Amino acid sequence: MAGVLDSVDSRTRLVGANRLELLMFKLHSNQLFAINVFKVQEVLRLPKLTNLPGHHPHVVGVAHLRGQAVSVINLAQAIGMPPLQPNENSNLIVTEYNSTVQAFLVGSVERIVNLNWEDIMPPPRTSGRQHYLTAITRLEEKIIEIIDVEKVLAEINPYTIALDASQLEEEIIQAAQGMEVLMVDDSPTAISQVRHTLEPLGIVLHTATNGKKGLEQMQAWAEAGEDVPNKLLMLITDAEMPEMDGYSLTTAVREDKRLADTYVVLHTSMSGNFNKAMVQKVGCDDFLSKFQPKLLAELVENRVRAKAGLPAPQ
Structure with a gap:
């Protein structure tokens, strides 16, 4: 799967066509979640993690990937669900947001789907993890919840936003x-x-x-x-x-x-x-x-x- 995630040229074909590709995955249950493939560098089985002293509660450790130390975020915990317990079936989704690289601990990784943005709807205005969604969509009669990764990251590492x-x-x-x-x-x-x-x-x-x-x-x-x-x-x-x-x-x-x-x-x-x-x-x-x-x-x-x-x- 990693091979289709790292080519800029392969991504440009969707631009201007109002289309997107989503990487679907699961956390605890059969509920499907997704993030945009554009932001994904690779998907891999959970490697050995190094403990990070003084880390944020949602950060489960550091993975050493190609000579780079990458923080691993327990995505279920970050969006208000019980934390995932890492095991042999766990996966990492390595992403780049705001010029930084981080990884998300998830359960099973499903597949990549190509959709039209017209089929992507705002999330319902309710409580719970809905606050961590930017959108939802339907595929084969199943609801897919698209996670607001920017909100997750801003809560873990708040930005300085006010100007002097x-x-x-x-x-x-x-x-x-x-x-x-x-x-x-x-x-x-x-x-x-x-x-x-x-x-x-x-x-x-x-x-x-x-x-x-x-x-x-x-x-x-x-x-x-x-x-x-x-x-x-x-x-x-x-x-x-x-x-x-x-x-x-x-x-x-x-x-x-x-x-x-x-x-x-x-x-x-x-x-x-x-x-x-x-x-x-x-x-x-x-x-x-x-x-x-x-x-x-x-x-x-x-x-x-x-x-x-x-x-x-x-």
Whole structure:
């Protein structure tokens, strides 16, 4: 299985087609869970783990993979279920999120399925592990729960997301007041992170939970007579989202003459090399890996300067 997970070229064929590949697995029972194949490096049987002193309760140890020490997270425990007990049938799913590599302890690994984002729905708004889902879908009459890995990782290793306003130039703060950004992302964690980063700049943040809703919002502004590319400092979009992904959203924006000149930033936890290739393929203006508040602030500052006609810093 690992061989089909590590080729950038093999992944690009789905981009712009509003499709995704999911790796399905089980934890305790017959319930199927999944994560996007784009973020998976390999799948392997559980190797010997080294204890990590002072580790987070959800981290069961460290696996040494190809000369790299990789933290192993008990995924069942991290999403509010009883922890898995490692045994000879356990597996590791090794992933890359936000430019870091980590592994998830799971039970059986099932298979990879190719689906349309239109078949991926938001999770029901209930308690329990539903808080750790970004979406659900159905396959062969079975429900598949897609895990919000960003939320899991943010709870284990919280990000520093607030900017120090004293380090921002006064002219940038003044110029940014009231400027507007549209963020399209199905992860409440990601939206919260960006909101906290932009707050010191006084920027108005509009949000949508998938590409379809984001596109509808932009089209509604256009139909109301607003100049959307001028209204928005930028559109920040995730790549993976139910109903319409970020790549298809960008393509739709570029094809609508009223929206085509909008500055679009792809903001995602996927592999940097992969997304840089996708930025060129679908016509984004920039790429930003999650979650790097200083780089986001620099990008926003440069856009504010350009929009307000301020000179570049010396």
